[in-house]
Amino acid sequence: MKVAHIITNLKLGGPCKVMSENILHLPHSVESQVYYCKDLEGFDNLLDARKLTVKNFSELKNYDVVHSHGLRPDGIAALSALLHRKTVHISTIHNYVYEEMHNIYGAKASKVISPLWIRAWNQLDALVVLTNDSKRYYKKWFKQESLNVIGNGMDFSLSNKPLKEEDRTRIEKLKGSYKLIGSNSHVIKRKGLDQIIRALQDMPDYALVVVGDGPYRENLEQLAKELDVADRCLFTGFRKNAVNFLPYYDVYAMASRDEGFGLALIEGLAFGVPCVCSDIPSFREILNPESGCFFELDNISSLRSAISGAFSERYELGANAKRLYREKYTGQIMADKYYTLYQTLVQQKECKEKAG
Known part of the structure; x- marks a missing residue:
């Protein structure tokens, strides 16, 4: 053929x-x-x-x-x-x-x-x-x-290209002081990353790492400054070895307002990172409550609860996430x-x- x-x-x-x-x-x-x-x-x-x-x-x-x-x-x-x-x-x-x-x-x-x-x-x-x-x-x-x-x-595996020294230093500094919410994403409006930045206001023990670039990045950086959380937000820009950031994350967040599928989500599953997703139909099909947590779109209180819940149950959710990935998404x-x-x-x- x-x-x-x-x-x-x-x-x-x-x-x-x-x-x-x-x-x-x-x-x-x-x-x-x-x-x-x-x-x-x-x-x-x-x-x-x-x-x-x-x-x-x-x-x-x-x-x-x-x-x-x-x-x-x-x-x-x-x-x-x-x-x-x-x-x-x-x-x-x-x-x-x-x-x-x-x-x-x-x-x-x-x-x-x-x-x-x-x-x-x-x-x-x-x-x-x-x-x-x-x-x-x-x-x-x-x-x-x-x-x-x-x-x-x-199939996912860590890249043989290590993190840039600057990236490694910055993320390890954040990791030493905060629980890390990670999102490897194209930075456009429909990805809903603004919701995570808003959630940080009342979550002083968390920081956000966004690996990716796009036309909405400047808006998000400005929002972080306005909400006085810029010191807890790291925007790396596009990185070919984005997968190498995953081991640093305590929670992986997909806050999309709509999504055809979400490859980044199954990447998180593959590495056993507990996932937090917006409650949209495509994510509901990929993820189950035993492998991650859902939140209501534009409900920041719901998002905070989902992040806290995912962190609290991170070991069980992570193990279930890996199993789900191996069964359905290789x-x-x-x-x-x-x-x-x-x-x-x-x-x-x-x-x-x-x-x-």
Whole structure:
């Protein structure tokens, strides 16, 4: 079996990480080739990927499966599906489309882009969504049988690249005086990190570490100053070895206002860090009360209680979190489900071709 994987760019965000993990764990008999649409400076081509252009677009007809991730890749896959009917075309949907487009481009643009994206998806043979909640969301636009639920999975290990001396010194200084709440996150508004900063006001024995960067960082730093908790907030910026911060955390917090899945959450589970999550449907599917604590969105009192509860029960919650991860969220578990889906779709396509 030959599979072409199409990604927007080689930036190590959620879709690229999931695609890479899937390729790594597929059977050796599967030949995978990655295509990307957009060049980005500063990112290594570790996947031996090819840039997809007008000249090599026709190569897609040589694959049994074309698997796309993202707006531009899905548009290309939709065109390929119209031209290369013998090839199976599948997309993994990583978002709630109208909400995601609204957050990125605004309300007016969302009303234009979202229907076009949905139209592209309708050209494909199958769609993968990450949770049952996402399946319920999308069933108004797609047939039930075309929607397949495959949760993200990934293998995690500490990076062989140690923390920068500055990072290590700062986090160890905080660790010596406070209980640490950690969040490895893209720093955008919908991640809800402002709620954690507000919670710190009445939690003088806790500090917050945010590993990641984004357009909302300056707002959060200003909020921390206004609430007089800036000395207990550490914003490191983007770090390729963000995973190496996890052993320092006493509690891992995911305060998102909406989330397609939350790879960072299963990263916390894998390392046995007790997790605190906003009570949104996607997190409810990933986490259970035996492995973490939930809080009501924008209810800071609820968040404080969840953080305190997670710290108090951290050893039991951490052990349960590791067990949950091993049972449901490894890279191999995810890839096995994708391979089964590929096989099923290829067989169905072959049967249709034979039937005429």
